[in-house]
Amino acid sequence: MRTDDLEDVESFRARARSWIRANLRPLQPGEALSTLRNIRTEEEELAGVARDREVQRMLFDAGLAGVCFPREYGGQGLTQAHQQAFNQEIAGFEFPSRLQAPTFSPCAAVLLDFGTEEQKLRHIPAILKGEEIWMQFLSEPSSGSDVASALTSAVREGDDWILNGSKIWTTGAWWSDWALCLARTNWDVPKHRGLTVFIFPIHQPGVQINRIEMLNGSKEFCQEYMTDLRVPDSDRVGDIDGGWTVGTRWMFHERRLFSSPLVTVPSGQPHGGVSSSFLVDVARDSGRIDDPRSLELIGEARMLELAKESLQGRIGRGMALGKMSDQAAALGRLFGGIAAARTFTVSFELAGSVAATWTDDDGSASLAGYDYLMRQVACIGGGTTEMARNVVSERVLGMPREQTMDHGVPFRDVPRGSSARR
Amino acid sequence: MLVELSSDQEALRDTTARYLDNEMPVDRVRGLRDDPAGYEPAYWAKGAELGWTSLLVSEEHGGGTVSGFALQDFALVAHEFGAHAAPGPLVPVNVVASALDAVGSPAQRAHIDKLIAGTAIATWCFGEPVPHDRFDEGTLEIRPEGSELVISGVKRPVESAAQADHLLVTGRTADGRSQVLVPADTPGVSIQPLDTVDLTRRFSIVTFTDVRVPLDAAVGDLGAAAGQIERQAQLAILAHNAEAIGAMQRAFGMTKDWAFDRYSFGRPLASYQEIKHRFADLLSWLEASHAINDAAIAAFDAGAPGTAELVSAAKAYVGEQGSELAQDCVQLHGGIGVTFEHDLHLYLRRIILNRTLYGTPAEHRRRVGGLLVDTSRTDRGEQQ
Numbered sequence: 082m083r084t085d086d087l088e089d090v091e092s093f094r095a096r097a098r099s100w101i102r103a104n105l106r107p108l109q110p111g112e113a114l115s116t117l118r119n120i121r122t123e124e125e126e127l128a129g130v131a132r133d134r135e136v137q138r139m140l141f142d143a144g145l146a147g148v149c150f151p152r153e154y155g156g157q158g159l160t161q162a163h164q165q166a167f168n169q170e171i172a173g174f175e176f177p178s179r180l181q182a183p184t185f186s187p188c189a190a191v192l193l194d195f196g197t198e199e200q201k202l203r204h205i206p207a208i209l210k211g212e213e214i215w216m217q218f219l220s221e222p223s224s225g226s227d228v229a230s231a232l233t234s235a236v237r238e239g240d241d242w243i244l245n246g247s248k249i250w251t252t253g254a255w256w257s258d259w260a261l262c263l264a265r266t267n268w269d270v271p272k273h274r275g276l277t278v279f280i281f282p283i284h285q286p287g288v289q290i291n292r293i294e295m296l297n298g299s300k301e302f303c304q305e306y307m308t309d310l311r312v313p314d315s316d317r318v319g320d321i322d323g324g325w326t327v328g329t330r331w332m333f334h335e336r337r338l339f340s341s342p343l344v345t346v347p348s349g350q351p352h353g354g355v356s357s358s359f360l361v362d363v364a365r366d367s368g369r370i371d372d373p374r375s376l377e378l379i380g381e382a383r384m385l386e387l388a389k390e391s392l393q394g395r396i397g398r399g400m401a402l403g404k405m406s407d408q409a410a411a412l413g414r415l416f417g418g419i420a421a422a423r424t425f426t427v428s429f430e431l432a433g434s435v436a437a438t439w440t441d442d443d444g445s446a447s448l449a450g451y452d453y454l455m456r457q458v459a460c461i462g463g464g465t466t467e468m469a470r471n472v473v474s475e476r477v478l479g480m481p482r483e484q485t486m487d488h489g490v491p492f493r494d495v496p497r498g499s500s501a502r503r
Numbered sequence: 504m505l506v507e508l509s510s511d512q513e514a515l516r517d518t519t520a521r522y523l524d525n526e527m528p529v530d531r532v533r534g535l536r537d538d539p540a541g542y543e544p545a546y547w548a549k550g551a552e553l554g555w556t557s558l559l560v561s562e563e564h565g566g567g568t569v570s571g572f573a574l575q576d577f578a579l580v581a582h583e584f585g586a587h588a589a590p591g592p593l594v595p596v597n598v599v600a601s602a603l604d605a606v607g608s609p610a611q612r613a614h615i616d617k618l619i620a621g622t623a624i625a626t627w628c629f630g631e632p633v634p635h636d637r638f639d640e641g642t643l644e645i646r647p648e649g650s651e652l653v654i655s656g657v658k659r660p661v662e663s664a665a666q667a668d669h670l671l672v673t674g675r676t677a678d679g680r681s682q683v684l685v686p687a688d689t690p691g692v693s694i695q696p697l698d699t700v701d702l703t704r705r706f707s708i709v710t711f712t713d714v715r716v717p718l719d720a721a722v723g724d725l726g727a728a729a730g731q732i733e734r735q736a737q738l739a740i741l742a743h744n745a746e747a748i749g750a751m752q753r754a755f756g757m758t759k760d761w762a763f764d765r766y767s768f769g770r771p772l773a774s775y776q777e778i779k780h781r782f783a784d785l786l787s788w789l790e791a792s793h794a795i796n797d798a799a800i801a802a803f804d805a806g807a808p809g810t811a812e813l814v815s816a817a818k819a820y821v822g823e824q825g826s827e828l829a830q831d832c833v834q835l836h837g838g839i840g841v842t843f844e845h846d847l848h849l850y851l852r853r854i855i856l857n858r859t860l861y862g863t864p865a866e867h868r869r870r871v872g873g874l875l876v877d878t879s880r881t882d883r884g885e886q887q
Contacts, residue, residue: 361879370876377865380872384795384816391794392787399506416787473786474779478759481774 087159094166100143105136105174120448126301130214130256133177137211140177147209149342150189154205161342161401172347177211179253184208186343187334188215188261191278195319195327200280204259216283218248218262218305219331223498225250226468228263228332229272229325230487230495233307235264235279242266242279242317244287244310250462254290254303257283261331262307267322268493275492276324278331281312297451335463336472337410339417340397348390353459354421355428355452357383359445366444367433378427385420392416408476415469421459429453504582504748505797511569516579518553523587529846532588532703540666541703542590544621551621555580555593559601559738564615566604572804573601574738578745578796585749588849590703592663594742595626598735599671602627603684606723606731611684614669625669627735628658628709629861638862638870639736643674643711645681645725652683652721654691654714660706660860664694670709671722673735679726689714701856702849736861737803737814743857744796744821748789750850751825755789757847758782758832778835785831788824795820812874815867822864825854 088096121129140146141155148164150156157163189208192201207213224230233246244264251257260283267275283290287310292300319327339346355363360379364370396413399405429436432449439447460466474480487495508516526546535541551557558577560566568576577597584593600618603611617623631641636659643656656674664670670685670692685692691714697706723731759782762773772778799813829851833840840847858864 357875358879361876364876365879373869376869376872376876378868378872379875380815380819380868380870383812383871383875384819384868387798387813387816388791388795388820391798392791395506395790395794395797402507404506412783412787412790415783416791419784419787467780470780470783471776473783474773478773478779478782478786480762480779480782481771483776 088163090160090162090166093159093163094170097145097167098170100145101170101174104139104143105171105176107174127256130179130253132175133179134211134214136175137177137180137209141210147185147205147343148345150205150209151193154193154201155209156205161397164342164345168346169348171345174347176345176347180208180211180214181344181346182338183217183261183335184213184215185345186338186341187217187331188259190334190341190343191261191318191327191331192280194330195278197315199315200318204280213259214253214257215259215261216251216254216257217331217335218251218260220248220250222247222249222304226465229276229328230492230497231263231265231276233262233264234268235266235277235312237266237314238311240314242277242312242314244279244281244307244312247304247306249293249302249304251303251305252301254283254305255292259283260288260305261318263324263328263331265492266324269491270322271489272487272492272495273325275322276328277321278318278324278327279312280316280318281310285310287311295455297455332464333407333410336414336469337396337400337407338414338463340393340400340410340413342397353417353462354385354424355382357386357424360424360428360431362445363428363449364431366446367431367435369431369433375431378431382424382427385423389413389417389420406477408472411469411472411477414464415466415473418460418466418469422456425449425452425456425459504579504745504752504793505575508579509570512576512579515554515569515576516583519550519555519580519583520586522550522553523583523589527587527589529588529849532590532849533843535590536702538703539705540663541705542592547591547624548621550591551619553580555591556596556600556621557619559597560604560615560619564604564612565619566600566615572801574741574800574804575797577742578800581742581745582749582752585746585751585850585853586753588702588750588853592624592626592666593746594739595662595667596624597742598627598739599625599669601738602671602682602722602731602735605734606728607684608719608722610719611722614684617668623668624663624666625671626661626663626667627739628661628664628670628672629732629736629739630659630661632657632659632708638866639732641673641675643672645672645674645676645683647676647718647725648715650718651715652718654683654685654711654716657708657710659708660697660699661694661709662704662706664707664709665696665705672711673728673732676726680729680732681725682722682728682732683716683720684722685711685714685716685720689716691715699856701852704856733811737799737810740814740818740861741796741800741803743860744792744817745800747821747825747854747857748792748796750853751789751792751828754829754832754847754850754854755785758785758835761836772835781831781835785828788828792821792824812871815862815870815874818862819864819867819871822858822867826858829854 147156148159148167152158219228235242235244262279265275266277289306291304293302294300360382364375369375393413396409428449432446435443435446436449475482557566559573570576600615603615635642646653667687670687672683672685691712693710695708699706763771765772795817799817802810802813839845
């Protein structure tokens with residue numbers, strides 16, 4: 082790659098800063114909230130999606146979209162240092178939060194790694210213009226952590242594939258455009274060797290979308306049913322039965338989400354968890370802001386934010402320099418999940434009785450109860466912390482792998498629970 | 504420690520590591536447990552030649568960094584001290600040398616040469632006894648009286664006070680925070696040794712009973728030392744953290760090796776998922792400790808806004824998780840982990856000692872929380 086004609090980081094930063102300040106709306110205090118809160122109506126959510134697409138298009142037209150995406154696909158072809166500068170400059174302003182994950186990564190990242198030239202030219206520029214929002218069709222009702230045991234089947238029919246099965250835990254599939262889908266193409270080989278990855282539009286007759294109501298009333302998570310869905314072979318990503326090669330990178334991109342060069346993560350903004358500045362509001366609204374114990378809890382949350390941010394930076398640098406294996410991304414996922422869960426606990430404690438019984442007049446404290454009910458999402462979504470611990474101990478520390486009952490066994494003979502038999 | 508060092512930094516780290524490997528193997532550390540000073544002067548002076556005492560002093564006064572980032576360099580030495588549970592008054596000497604370099608008078612700066620050469624020792628008298636032993640609650644009085652300053656108060660714990668030629672004393676004058684440099688043999692200074700968990704580091708109570716020194720013993724302007732005191736505390740905290748992280752790294756490595764070597768029920772410990780998952784947690788704490796301390800060190804070296812917050816956050820994190828990591832290493836070893844014969848306790852001692860110095864994790868969490876609440880109140884236009 083030529084580096085001599087790259088825009089230097091500081092002039093890029095200055096350009097980004099002046100454009101952001103001239104074109105984007107500053108966030109109100111406490112506005113950078115988790116999308117898992119059930120605080121928006123359907124109309125508000127769709128308006129938010131539309132605005133995200135619009136801002137993404139504005140970024141594209143301003144030469145600021147896809148900072149680390151290759152130029153030939155509409156990106157800026159710059160470095161992680163440029164993306165970090167952008168992360169710092171956009172902090173405190175609106176940004177297309179719904180497009181970062183999973184659209185830019187893992188989906189676009191996987192297309193860049195394994196897509197054909199035609200696929201990349203068709204989709205990456207459209208993604209960077211905000212025209213295509215992507216979803217991961219990965220988890221299934223019968224397999225979360227063990228994604229390679231996918232039951233969704235794809236059967237070859239001429240130049241097409243016919244897909245049948247169900248995927249789950251896609252956030253916002255009801256307003257998204259395209260799916261990256263892991264399916265089984267061979268049942269007579271061990272599970273990792275019979276998978277293939279496909280892409281297809283979400284809104285078409287063969288795909289039914291059900292929104293799942295979470296315990297807090299949020300309906301952002303979806304389940305999809307594919308029934309005789311026809312996908313042309315030209316929309317296959319990677320080799321036939323080579324889906325696990327793609328899947329391994331796919332999950333790497335998922336684990337390193339918050340240190341990925343392809344994703345905008347505004348500095349100081351929590352991804353998962355409650356921000357320490359929001360906790361100050363909770364303590365104020367619960368009348369506990371002057372308690373020494375409150376200061377300690379708020380300080381702990383801030384400490385975890387700073388530790389998480391610096392850890393992500395360390396892992397990103399370590400991997401970029403080849404001093405850490407790509408598997409080290411699981412350390413960030415593990416730390417981030419545990420830290421985020423802790424901040425929900427802190428919020429719940431600071432809120433006192435308001436955490437469980439409130440009115441609309443109770444301010445920030447009134448959100449603490451539902452946040453706490455949903456606390457474990459931080460340690461489940463995007464791969465559980467238990468799976469991250471497996472990856473760290475086995476792939477980073479080289480400890481012996483867990484014994485499995487499916488090794489070397491044709492997938493159709495692998496034992497399955499009653500809900501997954503077919 | 505940073506994931507990438509410059510070649511000069513790597514040379515600095517490696518020289519210290521090899522010197523300590525050769526001169527201070529763990530059996531020699533054990534052998535110093537009853538030594539009154541905890542270290543041999545010749546060992547210290549030779550270590551000083553490797554850069555242990557000069558990195559935080561400007562070139563103008565005989566020191567110099569290897570990378571341009573003074574604390575980043577010094578933290579590499581501190582890391583190796585932790586990884587070897589090494590003896591010697593590393594942090595106090597460097598805090599005083601750096602303070603004299605920054606704000607000392609020409610006469611006071613004349614002492615820097617011997618500190619750098621390792622032929623004189625100086626230490627910082629900062630903490631105070633109960634009920635003022637919380638971080639930075641000092642009450643020691645420094646009172647101008649004619650051409651003299653009169654010092655009254657008690658400092659505790661003071662590292663290597665019995666070995667020190669000079670004491671940098673932090674206290675209060677009527678108009679604010681002040682510091683004085685006091686020769687340790689000044690009448691009215693008395694030193695009483697403390698017991699400690701560490702095998703080789705020595706601490707004392709230093710009592711100042713109407714100690715009289717000339718006015719020019721003041722380090723910097725009287726009543727205007729608050730910023731310098733904060734900087735010294737930040738330096739001490741980050742260096743102790745770096746040392747603790749070196750000890751954590753070593754304890755983690757030993758325990759990991761043990762998990763591969765030790766078999767139970769026909770399997771290595773490292774094959775049990777319960778054990779594997781704990782190692783994953785330990786590694787995440789270890790890496791986060793490196794990361795947050797390096798971030799705080801970078802902020803310190805750059806004089807960046809937000810340094811105080813990062814330093815306290817790093818102190819709280821490394822203090823808390825370092826101790827937890829070390830104790831879990833003991834647990835994973837089983838009974839052998841609490842014997843004197845085993846090496847693990849050398850690192851446990853260093854980690855928990857450093858946790859208690861310059862404020863507890865809880866005090867620093869409170870400090871971080873207080874800074875955030877203050878900012879929020881300022882943003883809302885509230886009076887504080």
